[in-house]
Amino acid sequence: MTVSTAPDARGDLFDPACPTRQILDRLSGKWSSMVIKILAEEPAGEVRFADLRRRVPGMSAKMAAQTLKELERDGVVLRRVEALTPPRVHYSLTPLGVSLDAALAHLREWAELHAHAVDRARTAYDRSHDNGGTNP
Amino acid sequence: MTVSTAPDARGDLFDPACPTRQILDRLSGKWSSMVIKILAEEPAGEVRFADLRRRVPGMSAKMAAQTLKELERDGVVLRRVEALTPPRVHYSLTPLGVSLDAALAHLREWAELHAHAVDRARTAYDRSHDNGGTNP
DNA sequence: CAGTATCCATAAAGATACTG
């Protein structure tokens, strides 16, 4: 059986088979974290495809479909189909997805808390690097 | 001057100027999170350029330099130069970097905790999608 | 040693058109 090709990759972030690597790679897509946030924030818990697109400005149908498919494959998102014409498809977070959102929330919190500090660091860095005193 | 084009993008993850977006984008590089982890784990707190490369197998000099530069610009990493010949450059996390690592640690923890679940979800998904019962 | 510069391959994302 194909139980696991990764014997004990736990903690070995540098092995491509490492779980953390995989998660980070999945989240590194441009839209994944936004989709998760939308689904997490939805009071009803479910969002339809077109709604999702409306709520994530700039995300093409292609990227929406691709992102949702990946997240569904990972067990983070649930896809529910109502077979009407026209069809209705509803997306929501699974319990696993909810817990992932909680982990992501720490990062969001960090970012909001330290956004100013990062901004200041960048300004300072740019000031001393792109024209550090040797410019006309 | 490039002070800020984002008046109050706080919480607006869908604005490219949003702090969370920026952080997630920075972390989405292939090497950033690994570099942060190495620096966080280093007992001495400092790691030299060549050491870092040795400890992150597969990372080219180019990517090491680029990643470190971005993280330094963000105020997450500190670069200390000993002007000898040959030169020695030491990298460490700033306090800001340490706190970022703490936020990242939640994600690492989630990944390790749920790696099996994700794996199982993928297997189940693949089983029912690439040959869901309509195959010769 | 600690990088930089350059060129090249690939992967990710966008635009557009079309379908059940």
Added chain:
DNA sequence: CAGTATCTTTATGGATACTG
């Protein structure tokens, strides 16, 4: 409505060679 297919553009990373 909820996607898929296809093509083009752009971003990312890798290989190699060179420098203070």
